[in-house]
Amino acid sequence: MLSRHEFDGTTKARAVVIDWCYGFYNHQRRHSAAAGLSPVNYETAALTRGAA
Numbered sequence: 420m421l422s423r424h425e426f427d428g429t430t431k432a433r434a435v436v437i438d439w440c441y442g443f444y445n446h447q448r449r450h451s452a453a454a455g456l457s458p459v460n461y462e463t464a465a466l467t468r469g470a471a
Contacts, residue, residue, distance in 0.1 A: 426432040444458075453461040 424432075424435055426435070449455050449457055450461070455462065
C-alpha cells in the first residue's frame with residue numbers, strides 16, 4: 420500500500436505511485452470487452468480509427 424511509504428519529495432512520491440499503478444493494473448492482459456485486445460492495443464486502435 421502507498422500509505423506505508425514516506426516520501427522526501429514529490430518526485431519520489433510520483434515515481435512510487437506510477438510504479439504501483441503499473442504493477443496493479445495489467446496493461447498486457449487481453450479484455451473480452453475490448454475485442455480481445457490489451458488496453459494499450461485497444462487505445463491505439465481507437466486512436467487510429469478516430470484519425471481515419
